[in-house]
Amino acid sequence: MNYYGIVIIIGRVNVGKSTILNKLIKKKLSIISHKICTTQTNIIGIYNNDNYQIMFIDTPGINTNVTNINDIRKQYNIIHTVDLVLLIVSNYWTKYEELILDYLKQVNKSTLLIINKIDLFNNKNNLLPYLSFLNKKYNFSSIIPICAKRKNDVNILLKTIYNYIPCGEPKFPNYMITNQSYKFILSELIREKIVKFLNKELPYTTKVEVIYINESKSIYNIFAIIYVKKISQKKIIIGNNGYLIKKINSYAKKSIEIFLNNKINLILSIKFKH
Ligand SMILES: Nc1nc2c(ncn2[C@@H]2O[C@H](COP(=O)(O)OP(=O)(O)O)[C@@H](O)[C@H]2O)c(=O)[nH]1
Ligand SMILES: [Mg+2]
Numbered sequence: 001m002n003y004y005g006i007v008i009i010i011g012r013v014n015v016g017k018s019t020i021l022n023k024l025i026k027k028k029l030s031i032i033s034h035k036i037c038t039t040q041t042n043i044i045g046i047y048n049n050d051n052y053q054i055m056f057i058d059t060p061g062i063n064t065n066v067t068n069i070n071d072i073r074k075q076y077n078i079i080h081t082v083d084l085v086l087l088i089v090s091n092y093w094t095k096y097e098e099l100i101l102d103y104l105k106q107v108n109k110s111t112l113l114i115i116n117k118i119d120l121f122n123n124k125n126n127l128l129p130y131l132s133f134l135n136k137k138y139n140f141s142s143i144i145p146i147c148a149k150r151k152n153d154v155n156i157l158l159k160t161i162y163n164y165i166p167c168g169e170p171k172f173p174n175y176m177i178t179n180q181s182y183k184f185i186l187s188e189l190i191r192e193k194i195v196k197f198l199n200k201e202l203p204y205t206t207k208v209e210v211i212y213i214n215e216s217k218s219i220y221n222i223f224a225i226i227y228v229k230k231i232s233q234k235k236i237i238i239g240n241n242g243y244l245i246k247k248i249n250s251y252a253k254k255s256i257e258i259f260l261n262n263k264i265n266l267i268l269s270i271k272f273k274h
Contacts, residue, residue, distance in 0.1 A: 006057065012097060017058055029180070057078065083164055225268075
């Protein structure tokens with residue numbers, strides 16, 4: 001028997017949605033950061049095993065630019081096509097979760113509430129009152145406390161997700177893990193390092209475009225352009241004597257090599273573009 005389904009991962013920024021997607025798929029598809037707004041578009045990750053194919057959709061987190069239920073509706077317009085919703089929360093509940101919940105009440109889809117980052121509960125006694133608070137909030141299909149960094153917790157989550165996946169034939173070839181092109185994934189891995197090393201002056205609008213991936217030799221050559229909106233941002237990214245851009249390059253290179261399972265040469269160029 002084969003099973004196929006679509007699962008959407010929603011929640012406030014920084015609760016660990018992208019971390020959970022990456023752990024479920026066992027690949028780094030979605031960029032992760034403790035800084036807000038790092039996932040800019042929906043990212044699709046396709047999970048495969050002998051019987052199951054699950055399309056996971058990682059969404060940009062709900063943050064301060066969301067003020068009402070219509071904003072939420074716009075962000076999650078694909079929710080009607082999914083079989084299951086994963087609402088991720090961290091160790092506390094905010095007005096954003098309240099807004100998302102108001103929306104979920106209208107949509108009426110099977111929803112698992114995932115309490116992530118339970119490792120942050122120093123005192124386990126605090127988890128129980130939080131669980132009972134959440135239990136009263138909505139008729140969740142199930143409430144699952146996890147730490148996304150623990151393999152076992154993610155496996156338990158995956159087993160629970162299986163219960164909501166309907167019978168169906170796989171829609172994608174099993175070597176496909178994402179609908180994003182490799183160029184896009186690599187550009188996200190590079191952008192992740194820019195986000196990582198630039199603090200307050202971080203240009204969230206920075207775009208990265210991978211121009212080519214040359215796989216003809218044993219070491220792949222990859223060329224990417226980082227687009228900045230201001231000349232001053234270019235200077236910041238380069239850093240003193242090129243210190244920062246070298247650091248971005250070396251960390252991005254490592255991540256890309258792990259992702260592609262191959263040695264690479266990475267050439268980064270910074271361009272100014274309005
Ligand atoms: N302590 C702890 N941190 C976590 C856990 N899961 C994710 N994080 C961290 O939380 C931050 C935000 O994660 P991310 O996946 O980018 O969140 P998103 O904005 O919801 O996609 C990152 O620094 C992660 O490393 C967890 O279970 N425990
Ligand atoms: Mg994210």
